[in-house]
Amino acid sequence: RKEVEQDPGPFNVPEGATVAFNCTYSNSASQSFFWYRQDCRKEPKLLMSVYSSGNEDGRFTAQLNRASQYISLLIRDSKLSDSATYLCVVSATSGTYKYIFGTGTRLKVLA
Amino acid sequence: SQTIHQWPATLVQPVGSPLSLECTVEGTSNPNLYWYRQAAGRGLQLLFYSVGIGQISSEVPQNLSASRPQDRQFILSSKKLLLSDSGFYLCAWSPLYGGLDEKLFFGSGTQLSVL
Numbered sequence: 042r043k044e045v046e047q048d049p050g051p052f053n054v055p056e057g058a059t060v061a062f063n064c065t066y067s068n069s070a071s072q073s074f075f076w077y078r079q080d081c082r083k084e085p086k087l088l089m090s091v092y093s094s095g096n097e098d099g100r101f102t103a104q105l106n107r108a109s110q111y112i113s114l115l116i117r118d119s120k121l122s123d124s125a126t127y128l129c130v131v132s133a134t135s136g137t138y139k140y141i142f143g144t145g146t147r148l149k150v151l152a
Numbered sequence: 153s154q155t156i157h158q159w160p161a162t163l164v165q166p167v168g169s170p171l172s173l174e175c176t177v178e179g180t181s182n183p184n185l186y187w188y189r190q191a192a193g194r195g196l197q198l199l200f201y202s203v204g205i206g207q208i209s210s211e212v213p214q215n216l217s218a219s220r221p222q223d224r225q226f227i228l229s230s231k232k233l234l235l236s237d238s239g240f241y242l243c244a245w246s247p248l249y250g251g252l253d254e255k256l257f258f259g260s261g262t263q264l265s266v267l
Binding site: 082083128130145 | 256
């Protein structure tokens with residue numbers, strides 16, 4: 042089993058739609074969780090952290106379910122510019138911080 | 153503010169040739185440093201990470217090596233490249249002992265093609 046698993050997609054949605062991605066992780070000792078966005082042939086960029094209480098940043102909402110070991114990302118009112126690959130990232134501590142990436146979910150927002 | 157520089161942006165090398173990719177971080181001290189590789193259409197694979205000068209941990213056995221000669225400099229090397237070394241190489245940093253919510257920040261990446 043992979044440490045972090047995501048549906049690769051692609052998710053093709055029309056502009057204005059709401060779309061949700063899930064990610065599962067295998068290490069119950071994982072302590073920090075993030076969503077990154079990666080455009081084609083570019084470096085990943087931090088989208089948002091994920092907290093147990095859930096958190097929102099504009100059109101983006103992230104949630105964490107520790108009991109079931111999954112995190113989610115909800116995008117409301119999708120824009121063309123949201124088209125990208127979304128990476129789920131989990132970090133665990135073993136003397137230092139190690140970040141484990143999912144393979145990413147590709148989103149295409151269609152006009 | 154902190155910045156991370158990685159170069160070159162693109163590199164085409166023949167099989168069997170050596171490799172040296174360099175990454176430097178500015179605006180912070182004692183960062184954790186990382187090298188990742190992303191093969192075409194695949195996820196990021198952690199290759200090496202370092203918590204200090206001369207301290208390198210390898211995640212995947214391969215013909216690559218890493219060195220950290222200075223606090224904010226991280227170098228990825230190979231003596232002889234293989235075709236399978238092709239990919240998008242990313243350097244990244246995070247604060248040392250920064251707390252549970254400290255993020256990872258990436259350089260702009262090097263697209264390596266081994267022919």
